[in-house]
Amino acid sequence: xSVETTGIEKVLISILRDFLESDxxxxxxxxxxxxLNLASVQVMEFVVEVEDHFDIAIDLESLSNIHTxxxxxxxxxxSR
Amino acid sequence: xxxxxxxxxVAFKRAGFSTLIEALEYAAQGDGAVNFYGSxxxxxxxxxxxxxxxxxxxxxxxxxxxGYDKGxxxxxxxxxxxxxxxxxxxxxxxxxxxxxxPAGIQMGAHDSYVKQLRQMLASCGAVAAVSPSSHIHFLQxxxxxxxxxxxxxxxxxxxxxxxxxxxxPLAQDDLAYLQYTSGSTRFPRGVEITQHAALWNVEExxxxxxxxxxxxxxxxxxxLYHDMGLVGFVLLPLVNxxxxxxxxxxxxxxxxRLWLKILSDNRGTISSSxxxxxxxxxxxxxxxxxxxxxxxxxxxxxxxxxxxYPKPLRDFAxxxxxxxxxxxxxxxxxxxxxxxLAVSFAPLNTGxxxxxVSRKRMSEHLLAEPVVCEDGKDEKETLLFVDCGSxxxxxxxxxxxxxxxxxxxxxxxxxxxxxxxxxxxxxQNPVATAEVLDQQGWLNTGDIGYRVGDRIYITARGKDxxxxxxRNVWPQDLEHLADGLHGVRQASVSAFAASTVWGEEVAxxxxxxxxxxxxxxxxxSTTLTARAHAHFGIHVYVDxxxxxxVSRTSSGKLSRAKTRTEFYARAPAEFSQFRVNGAAG
Numbered sequence: 001x002s003v004e005t006t007g008i009e010k011v012l013i014s015i016l017r018d019f020l021e022s023d024x025x026x027x028x029x030x031x032x033x034x035x036l037n038l039a040s041v042q043v044m045e046f047v048v049e050v051e052d053h054f055d056i057a058i059d060l061e062s063l064s065n066i067h068t069x070x071x072x073x074x075x076x077x078x079s080r
Numbered sequence: 081x082x083x084x085x086x087x088x089x090v091a092f093k094r095a096g097f098s099t100l101i102e103a104l105e106y107a108a109q110g111d112g113a114v115n116f117y118g119s120x121x122x123x124x125x126x127x128x129x130x131x132x133x134x135x136x137x138x139x140x141x142x143x144x145x146x147g148y149d150k151g152x153x154x155x156x157x158x159x160x161x162x163x164x165x166x167x168x169x170x171x172x173x174x175x176x177x178x179x180x181x182p183a184g185i186q187m188g189a190h191d192s193y194v195k196q197l198r199q200m201l202a203s204c205g206a207v208a209a210v211s212p213s214s215h216i217h218f219l220q221x222x223x224x225x226x227x228x229x230x231x232x233x234x235x236x237x238x239x240x241x242x243x244x245x246x247x248x249p250l251a252q253d254d255l256a257y258l259q260y261t262s263g264s265t266r267f268p269r270g271v272e273i274t275q276h277a278a279l280w281n282v283e284e285x286x287x288x289x290x291x292x293x294x295x296x297x298x299x300x301x302x303x304l305y306h307d308m309g310l311v312g313f314v315l316l317p318l319v320n321x322x323x324x325x326x327x328x329x330x331x332x333x334x335x336x337r338l339w340l341k342i343l344s345d346n347r348g349t350i351s352s353s354x355x356x357x358x359x360x361x362x363x364x365x366x367x368x369x370x371x372x373x374x375x376x377x378x379x380x381x382x383x384x385x386x387x388x389y390p391k392p393l394r395d396f397a398x399x400x401x402x403x404x405x406x407x408x409x410x411x412x413x414x415x416x417x418x419x420x421l422a423v424s425f426a427p428l429n430t431g432x433x434x435x436x437v438s439r440k441r442m443s444e445h446l447l448a449e450p451v452v453c454e455d456g457k458d459e460k461e462t463l464l465f466v467d468c469g470s471x472x473x474x475x476x477x478x479x480x481x482x483x484x485x486x487x488x489x490x491x492x493x494x495x496x497x498x499x500x501x502x503x504x505x506x507x508q509n510p511v512a513t514a515e516v517l518d519q520q521g522w523l524n525t526g527d528i529g530y531r532v533g534d535r536i537y538i539t540a541r542g543k544d545x546x547x548x549x550x551r552n553v554w555p556q557d558l559e560h561l562a563d564g565l566h567g568v569r570q571a572s573v574s575a576f577a578a579s580t581v582w583g584e585e586v587a588x589x590x591x592x593x594x595x596x597x598x599x600x601x602x603x604x605s606t607t608l609t610a611r612a613h614a615h616f617g618i619h620v621y622v623d624x625x626x627x628x629x630v631s632r633t634s635s636g637k638l639s640r641a642k643t644r645t646e647f648y649a650r651a652p653a654e655f656s657q658f659r660v661n662g663a664a665g
Binding site: 031032033034035037038039040041043044045047048057059060061063064065066067 | 119185186187188189190193214215217218330333334335356360364548549551609610611613614617618619
């Protein structure tokens with residue numbers, strides 16, 4: 001994993017913290033869809049925060065294949 | 081980009097069309113247009129009804145040139161883009177039946193979305209399918225095993241401007257479209273709506289429901305593959321020669337305030353949402369926003385598609401009062417795809433009216449016994465139901481008990497409807513059709529409700545359908561998640577919706593298991609909640625029970641209603657405290 005992706009993951013984790021009530025242990029392997037009890041509309045909200053933070057747009061096809069935090073970080077890297 | 085509004089190029093006419101083409105050709109003489117907005121609220125395309133007519137004719141000739149039979153189906157991935165309108169009406173000119181396909185995709189949902197498309201393509205027997213570039217790869221993957229289906233981008237279909245090439249317009253008794261809102265994802269059912277049924281409903285909505293006039297303007301983020309989006313915000317404005325401003329449901333979910341901005345910028349007068357849309361908006365609103373908006377033109381804020389709870393609507397109205405939003409603009413309505421769209425409308429300009437009834441009498445005797453609402457009255461003793469108004473004039477309604485007898489006022493029963501907007505049936509599915517439509521034309525809506533005078537109150541939607549955040553989830557599909565899971569008794573799983581003491585609807589999965597070890601029991605719960613998130617984007621509450629707890633009818637079928645009643649009686653302690661993460665807002 002590149003240094004860049006690791007850096008992005010850290011930013012993603014800090015954004016994600018605001019959406020979680022309890023202290024989940026978050027890592028690159030965290031499954032955003034199934035590990036966190038987030039409703040789909042909250043996942044969308046999180047993606048918006050990420051897109052706005054990095055000033056990118058993640059296309060539907062990439063989004064539909066993202067499950068984990070590290071996959072999202074990789075998609076962010078590629079969109080920049 | 082200039083955003084066009086309807087002017088009086090032709091005399092305003094809201095009734096009397098016999099086909100959608102007739103309505104389009106009339107609207108094309110005026111200045112009405114459909115405006116599409118991008119993900120940041122920017123205007124990206126304005127399609128006048130005149131341009132729509134010309135494009136639809138040219139594409140209609142193109143479809144005819146491909147040799148498709150009359151009545152064959154063209155599937156359209158219903159992303160909120162101009163190509164949806166173009167191909168929907170091209171079908172009308174080419175004598176083909178348009179089938180809107182869902183366009184909503186969740187994170188990580190690649191496989192389940194492709195599967196959904198594949199099942200719908202098979203169910204409707206599509207000869208061709210079109211998608212904007214955003215969704216084309218999903219569609220290609222879905223149709224990969226079906227080489228006979230022509231799959232393409234809008235530009236892949238011939239566009240023939242030569243007016244001498246004859247068209248093959250759909251007639252009054254032909255289908256107008258197939259709608260796949262109803263039914264589970266595993267067993268999709270296409271609702272057959274004829275031209276006559278669609279136009280009849282649109283006319284009654286225009287005249288009796290909304291009393292439209294030439295100053296009205298439509299704004300919507302609703303999906304075009306849903307009845308409310310398709311009939312309410314594609315057909316209804318067009319049949320009335322009125323302009324509509326559309327943004328995609330995905331844009332709305334990501335940036336809900338854009339809905340209000342577009343309403344404000346365009347002085348929108350008509351816009352609808354299921355309750356969760358109002359709640360989402362209110363939650364994401366910032367104090368500084370409200371001053372930027374002028375929502376004083378918004379005269380009909382329709383609320384439907386879901387059991388209506390008053391609180392989120394009140395929160396919305398309170399938050400947007402500074403922007404000129406009037407609580408009296410709320411219009412509760414009741415409808416379903418099987419009736420084109422609408423069945424009843426509450427009166428305009430009055431806001432929503434609530435019936436407060438005894439919770440005990442309702443749960444024990446299915447009676448809506450009114451309770452005098454006093455301050456401090458324990459909310460746990462009462463239930464609130466919103467007045468969904470009176471029937472549109474052409475419907476007959478009969479509310480029946482479990483034995484099929486009509487019930488009295490204020491008694492709950494299953495709602496049966498009859499009238500000219502009722503569907504012809506489910507496409508190529510006589511078994512499913514016979515389950516809901518009888519020989520006399522009565523449609524069993526599966527909805528439970530009661531009436532007071534001519535007013536309708538809905539107490540539960542669908543036979544069993546679970547509605548979470550506006551999303552319909554079928555219990556069979558949730559129960560299916562437990563298939564093959566170690567430690568779970570096969571076919572002893574029951575899913576239903578239950579409301580928490582906070583008034584939130586939660587999907588509950590009661591699962592029989594002989595497993596004793598705590599960690600293995602936890603693993604079953606975790607796996608099921610993860611699967612529910614992955615497949616449906618909702619959170620489920622898993623209740624592991626001893627074998628024999630899940631109720632069955634005498635013939636051995638699952639009785640979800642009974643299991644649900646027993647679940648409430650058992651009231652697992654942690655369920656009363658259960659909250660969907662973050663839903664508190």
